[in-house]
Amino acid sequence: MDWLLTSIRINGGAGSSAYYQLLKGWSLPYPETTGYIIPTLLDYHDYLEERPLFEAAESCARWLVDIQREDGSFPAGLGGRGEPVVFDTAMILFGLTAIHQRTGETGYREAVQKAIGWLLRQLGPEHRWTAFAYVPGYEPAYYTMVVWAILQAGRIVEQHGLKEKMARIMDRYRQWINPDSSVANWGFHPDSPALTHTIGYTWQGFLESALILEDKKLIGGCLEAGMKMVEIHQKKGRLAGTYDQNWNGNYAFKCLTGQAQFALFLRRLAEISGEKVFKTVSMEWIEDLGRYPSKLPMPGAKGGMAGSSPVWGPYQRFKYLNWAAKFYLDAVLERPAVQQSSIM
Template sequence: MVLKKSEPAINQQLALIQCFATKATQDMFATLPVIDEPQKHLSAAVSWLKRAHDISLDDGVSWGYSLKGGWRTSYRETSGYIAVTFFNLAQQLNDNDSWDRAVKIARWLCDIQNSDGSVSNTRYSSEGIVFDTGQVLLGYVRAYQETQELCFLQAAERASDWLVRVADSSGRWTRNTHLGIPHVYNTRVAWALLELNALKSKPEYLQVAYANLDWGLSQQKNGWFDQCAFTADAAPFTHNIVYALRGLFESGIIQKEQKYIDAAILGSEAMLAKMHSNGFIPGQIDSSGKSDESYCCLTGNCQMAVLWLKLFELKGDRRYYQAALTSLQYVMSCQDIQTSDLNIRGGIKGSQPIWGKYTRLSYPNWATKFFIDGLLMLIKTNV
């Protein structure tokens, strides 16, 4: 017996095929949308991110929209730091709706926290993952700072205590990691630990954070990193690299440790040298500086813009401001804010072109999140 597909399912497939054909044609022939004012790009991106929140069946934020299957279920890891972005939107734009969303997401993240304090990715297993737990920890901490509700502080402490327990004898995260291997980008988890430590200090938080930050430093060569990719044998995406650099930078600022800030500057300078005049940054760069120029990881562009703007604030070097502006303008040129397709209007693709290696054929929620972060900083800087 052959079962016929329902009409809604057929219509969805046809819509996905049409969307793919349109975006692939645009990318193949470089017919990119025209750049508008940053505020218009920001507004479209915020609308898309709110749509990703609304479309979920729970209070988390959808992983994003895929041309291979439509909207996906909530993604715990990135919902953690998306809550931070919604709080920032509320603060900078007086957007009460964003504040309400941030609190709703944070409460959901408390609900899905494992009994041992960890956060897992149910796509893989119920076991806690270091990186996912760290990103949700950032959301817990910010939610407590915003609301002063004890439940968020308690969730943050449980998550941090778990991160300490699963560290190895040297304090490093070598287990409960993606694919069971260490990753330099877990400096971003160290940053989250230090955020909580600033509120409720424990010696073991500092010990574990420093162990992973120092190991990250040991893997840096001329600005680039060994052991920074998702898999052991691959060159890291710029997304991974800037995760590592941002973790080092923020940790250095919190602890007033210049060596971590210097490492972030070294990597930022190396990335600046790789950026093309139009803002394109190669999608993958290995520890020797060899890059894959066939595509751009747009998420990495956005993350790098945020870090360059932070360095501009710290050092006053206009090169960093200009680099951030150019990088974000490239992403703006890849963002479609005119299409009638609400699934993609305002969203940021994983890769440019859309068939690039990073989250191929998809609009992951964190790409739009970091784009919003970058534009908020750019508009606030207003040079």
């Protein structure tokens, strides 16, 4: 948590730097991940009762409102200067929704309303998001997170027919789920192996959206996916960094962000189903992650969570990521009897 707070302080509270890169230093702040870091800061404020965590969340939220574009979108990329992307704008909804729920400030709700409006206007034929994409024309399965973000934000704004529209989109995404719980288009690029990071996004979005929509069939599909993850863990003893559509993994590295997301997904399934194996495997992954916060003495690295293990692995090489820290902290907070030494 100290590392994450430092990533905000170095920007004067105006967002969280995306990463610290060895030999190069801190990046500019990243609007997308700053958005979904805000709920983590608020959750830890509640747990630790430390006011600076709430203040950091507020300063990040104010910065996001300041950089919102007139059309309701948010700039993508580092520094708040790029053209908008559907996924990035949606992830910011998590933070602005959470801060509004805590403060009641109308400015945050208005920003959420504008962002939802922009996202809905980008829906093309058959309710598809293909414009303003990371890869032009490609709609990835991890847009299930976009649906979840909109459904979550819909709790603080009035938008007629919003749940029904999101349910139609989710009906289309569920058709991409294969019998073995792999999912078409679940990576950053079409027809390429997917990082556990984007697989984690995909299944977390399916599950949380299904819970809001009270979609029992889709919840059942999530339980099947969880069992597949357990099966892989029991067979291999660890997670790969990437998987192809047949669950063939690249075990030469770990994607630490993805492992934290997988742990969170199984933890939620344990809460829903009562299946002990989900909790057991989730805990094993979390305990394993506890070995990876950096012990290097430089301030930008110490306590940070790398993109890959080893740190020179292919995902975000030599970088300590704010989103890796976020998902690790979320996973640790879900663990019973959290030890403060593991988070500060």
